[in-house]
Amino acid sequence: MRLLVSWVRDFVDVAASPEEIAEKLSMRGFEVASIEPMPGGDAVIDFEVTANRPDCLSVLGFAREIATMYELPVHLPVDLPSSESGAKIALRSTAAGDSERLKVSVEDTELCPRYAAAIADVTPGASPAWLTSRLQAAGVRPISPIVDITNYVLIELGHPLHAFDLAKLAGAELRIRRAKRGEIITTLDGVERKLEPEMLVIADANRAQAIAGVMGGAASEVSQATTVVAFESAYFKPASVRRTSKRLGLKTEASSRFERGADVSVPVVALERAIALMEQLGAGRMSGPIVDRYPHVRQPAQLYLRRARLAQLLGTEVADREVERILRHLGLGVTATPDGWDVIAPTFRVDLSREVDLIEEVGRHHGFDVLAPTFPAQTAPAPPPDPRIPRDRLVRRVLTAAGLSEAVTFGFIEAKAAEAFARGTAAGLVNIANPLSAKFDTLRASLLPGVVDSVAHNRRHGRADVGLFEIGARFSSIDGETRGVGLAWTGHAADDWKSGSRSVDFFDVKGVVERLCGALGVSLRFEPIESTGTPFLVPGQAAAVFADGAAGKDAAGGVRAGVIGLLAPAIADERGAPRQDEIFVAELNLDVLWAGRTPRDEAVAPLPRHPFVVRDLSIVVADTLPAEIISGTIHTAGRALAAPLIGVRFFDRYQGKSVPGGKVSLSVRLTFQAPDRTLTDADVQESFDRIVAALAGAHGAVQR
Amino acid sequence: MTDLTPTPDTIARLRDEFGAELAAAETDRALQAVRDRYLARKGGVIAALMKAVAAAAPEARPALGKLTNDLKTDIEARVAEKRAALDASRAPAGAVDVTLPGRLTPLGHRHPLTVVRDQMEDIFTRMGFAIVEGPEVEDEWHCFDALNMPAEHPARDMQDTLYLASPLKGDGGADDVRTLLRTHTSSMQIRYMQAHTPPIRIVVPGRVYRRDDLDLTHTPAFSQVEGLVVGEGISLADLKGTLTAFARDIFGPRSRLRFRPSFFPYTEPSAEVDISCWKCDGAGCAMCKRSGWLEILGCGMVHPAVFESVGYDAERYTGFAWGMGIERVAILRYQVEDIRLFYENDLRFLEQFPY
Known part of the structure; x- marks a missing residue:
């Protein structure tokens, strides 16, 4: 939200500098993205507004926050005399009733609890400079007086308005109904969109003229030739607007406010504001009463705030006066009771629905920084950690001691890599439904593709000897989520000034696997894999690893815990490692190994007394x-x-x-x-x- | 042949000559040659000098004899001294060059994300927290609904969450069907609370996934450490105290924290926490973009709706939670400019971190 400081001063007489206002608001929940100086000591402060505060997507919303900070009153526009000099425009008190020139019927009151409209005869012209410069400061492009007026009210009060060219509506009527299956509308951005029956539209007698709360239609767009407009000021169900906006992939200033929750009490006020502005600018005159379809009037939320609960949750006492001051300045109704306050949360504060929401408001403006830190008393001993924590730390210690370094790769990989390491086995690869990139579209069933890619990266950067391992989750439709360790090793196993170097071979990797399992207390069995068993390994230098003590043993008395062997050169090449590289790999299922630990007799065996x-x-x-x-x-x-x-x-x-x-x-x-x-x-x-x-x-x- | 006319000058000259020859003798053999040249009984310079002195005028003899004897004693002493020096400079039998590198497999290195994570785990263990882990593939209820993010919540948009094309079976029986990659470790808060009763004090490290592009500052997967404390009378002040103690432990005792109100669906009140920049001590530098502060984590008091979703009495129990990116801490701490370095596993990078 780009807040023009002089605009907010229409509502609250704050003398502080833009920098100070920005700093104070940033400590009350509004992160400052930037401050842009404007002529005359003015500035635009760009705030990030959190999802729970749609009321602050407006000048008025920030006026309330600033008023609370500085203990100042908020003047609503209605309090101000209409002024010739500038921006201060009063509301125009207007009668409500039925219009003779426009028929409004709400056919779905669930998705549209309130719909207000007003007719105006307009005269072509241009918006004054003060208005266009305010809109530009707020980041909105000026278009024509009528559109500018709707945008001005949008920024100021936070309520989206729409204007239809009444002459282009068939039958001078607005029907708020669900779209028909396959119904088509061309929106203001010139895109033809296909609608679905759960979407709400504003239609005339024949067809959809706007997508409710999202965007108007091109057919009834206001233009220089427009003579009569129908202003719409409505409240649409947030979930419905969000669904529609998401389905259509169309996010607008209006939709982002409606989907977070607009103020159901404000549509008529917003219309009155727009009409007063239009008449002051000489852009048009209202014709007839405001039409307001609001069958079930929503009451503000009645909440109760307990003094003791407030002190308990914040960990400090806040003076009653301070509590009442904060809540009242924010626009809430406050009545003291013996042990707390009855609080009325107005409809513009859609985020206030229970006591804790009020505690947050008091805490936010009282300041988190004034709370003295305390350390929570420990009333029970800490349970032992998840056994995987010490287990994985042990695995890491053993492997780094063996000279391998730890890698971390993503849990998803490209399908090609996943398949290369899954061929010939029942890997049960799982794909991602909405990947952002084909590089990350498949969950890894094995850690080896990632580790081998990392080895290839190092080889391409001139590193001769590379030994890496990764501990991480693997995913398969057969085994679910399991944790394993994968390792890959190439280059020299030993290289020193006396005995020279020796290339890594099968037994180096087997040695590491044996040492790891020794440390975990698992006894292993290695069986050669038939040439068709694991095509990513070279036949003759490939073995399956079985944990002998594991539950769920096979006929030979073990559970398959992993594989070990020489990576097929074609795959090494495909993953970007030099073709002549011999990369030895191993992968073990740590969950299986852990379950397969041989129970140890802790008693010490006596030392032999006779020679061997x-x-x-x-x-x-x-x-x-x-x-x-x-x-x-x-x-x-x-x-x-x-x-x-x-x-x-x-x-x-x-x-x-x-x-x-x-x-x-x-x-x-x-x-x-x-x-x-x-x-x-x-x-x-x-x-x-x-x-x-x-x-x-x-x-x-x-x-x- | 050297002039051995027995005079004090000759003796002084011989002493100088010997000195020069001795200094030039750098091997046992050369030293022996110098010694022999001067001290050999037959043909040695001293022996010859002695003879010449014996033949000198009787009145000069005692003085010359003394000078000659002194020279001989001096030469013997200096030869012995040099021999000892040569002996000392020579390697003893079986000597090795102790400065050559030792022969043992060099140690591998822990990944920097592990280094940071291990340190965090250790700090919180000392504070009485249990370290637990949870599944990376989750269901919507644990990841969103139970955390006060109902079906229409924006965080559940396809933009942010990665869904599986086919569900994965969990370990919780026939109904346990997991459909997405968790977007935060907070889902484990729910699993833990479902299985335990307060008081609770846990830390949950683990990987999380977002539908983000890979660039300088974003990765589609990263690591988090989640914390949760639940009990009777737990307050926002306790949250401040716990996180302040943690920050001083990991970032240094001068660290200050700043709690800025914020919004998360599963906590209320919520805050984002900045730590005073440890490079400039809050004065403002390039690392903290001149602000003096570094954003480090999000936190808050557990929302009562979260307690209600796991069947806790939200009146009786209160609690706090936080979530912190391990990459974020590692980036700031090690001044890593490109987050992708953590996932390339370049040994030139990894080897800069401890065993």
Whole structure:
């Protein structure tokens, strides 16, 4: 709302400077966007008016606020003598009744509780400079005296008026009715609009001439040739105007006031003001009475404000005199009672409907800054945080300690990216119904597209080694909203001045995943993914990750918690990373991992009192035999041996010279230890031989 | 061959010559050569000088002998001293260059939004708040209706809210159907109040979504920290005290807050809060656009209609709530000029923030 300071001084004799007025109002709920100086010490203050204060989309509304601030009276225009010199125009007290020249019928009183109109014979001319300059200061373009008058009243009283060229209305009548299905109107902006039956229109005998509360029609537009106008001053149901304006994508000065709530008591006053102005300007003369269709008169709200509640909510006592002063200056009716006040909230204050609204008014003008801060007493201990808070912090600590940095990306991505990472799986992608851009039209079912895009961004900026992770929500029509961690790593895993560099490979990422799950207390199983299973990963370097302890286990005793592998080069390329990059990725469902934690016995195990014995074993087996199977065979064979087997660790895998084709040499370190005695060489040898025999029997393993 | 005519001048010259040679000897081998040249029993300069002194005139002998002996003692001492110095300058066996970088995976970095969020969580935890999280996909009732934003409220316009093309099932049973991306963390106020009774003191961090273009100052998704306190006798003064304590903790003890009345549908009275600019201490600078103040959050007393929507007795309980953008705080604190930096994840940016 652009407020011209000299205009508001018509209503309230405030001497303060525009800067001071702006500053004080900004501390009472009206944020100041700018102050533009005008000639003669005048200024336009541009205020942001919050949605609850449609009454302040007017000079009069601000006059009330300023009057309250400075403890001054508000002069309504009716109090002023008509003046030749300038802008002070009185109301023109006009009789109400039925007009012989215009028939008004309200067919939908729910959407149009009040409709007033007046007829005037007009004479062509031009608006005086004082009027056009005031309109321009308020940001309104002057057009013609009649239109300027309606706009002047709009800015001054906040009530939208409309003027029809009566000669262009069929049948000299206005019918306030709902639009007919498929009815068409060309609005003042020259656009042809198709109406719907829930929209309210002002029609003549034949067709819609205006969209109620939104915009007039071009057919009955006032022009230089107009000789008779019908002024409309109405009150339309806010929700209806908002719906219509939204459906049509048409926002106007009128619609923004009606949809927030105009003053149902003001239509006739606004008409009287417009007519007085018109007659003073010599732009026309009223003909006949004002027509006012207002079947159910709305009473102002009767509220009660308790002194104790006011003090309790604000946390301070406000003197009775101060309470009454504030409310009265704002235009409210106030009557003191023993423990508070009966308050009448006038119809222009659509935001005042309960006690707390009055407390806000008192607080706002008393000032929030005078309240002494207090700290609320704590009467109960704080419950523990959401378990996801410490969980995610732990995940973050482990991953940053592993050298990865944290990324944050949007929860929605482009469909192409979402699909690339969803192919071959039942991802259940969910789209956004009203995306602003195709780049953000699909909810992410995976964190990987975002993390991979961030890796690609860094690679394009010349960064060789990039390791990123993100913790965040994923969305799918199958699993709903889950939280996961995604990571992507490319470049060098280790790079130092002595041992040189080594590229990131599958086992670096697997190591990170294992460490993370170790920290969370989850045991994992990795299974190779068939080549068709996850097309965004390279076959042969892709695995599904299963959490073994989780509820809802599959046949093998685990729940799928995620994937790990080498990103398909075609996808890396498509996401903008250099084609030769090997990007290793992993994604884990943190909710599944958390549920899959293995319960731990907190009691400490006693330390062994007898020494352990280590034996290394090298065997040659088929190179397709998974290490997990071999360790399984070793563990099975190691059960109930003379020397208990307590550790199996692979420490070398070799293919090449002296190893036949299709075979691999594996070296395993076996550790034996008994809790109750020192093992003898014979015990260990016997156990070792049994293990070798088991491997030979099960896998044809040959000891090297 | 050096002139070894035994005179005090010769001895003084030899001392100078030795000094120069010693200074030039920078290795063990060179030092040994200097030592040998002067002190070798056979053919050493001192030995030769001794011989010459022995052959000198008897009356000059004692004085020359003393001078020669002094020179010898001096040379021995200075050679020993130099040897010690050389020894000291040499790396001991197995020595390493301790200034070379250590060998350990470098630490990764937390995202700046996490750094700020963690700090906020820690501050409010100390104040007795529980930290809770809520779903990002919400239903209209939790996001709007229950927060005193009825169906026709402007904030529910398609302009602001991102809706799902197909609803997502929530975890609340068959009727729990989520249709939109939450526009604020305030929806979790409702979920928490539905599941708990006062007193309540919670902080809800999380991501929120708006139908905004991506530019220097806007993103279609950002992070918020929501706070809610409900109890008997909670007042606007308590809100001021809580937020002032928070601001002094995170922005420094000199911080001042300014509460400007404002409007939110779910609080009444409502206020926007400015913090005194910490760069200029309120004097006015480029960061605060010469105003001395930085807008930091919105807050207010919980609207009774919100309590009514969760079945609380709005007469008995009062409370306050606030919502604060984490990006906003991070932008001001780290003086980030382009909000998009938070979402590009450029390591050159991320590495400027702590582990």
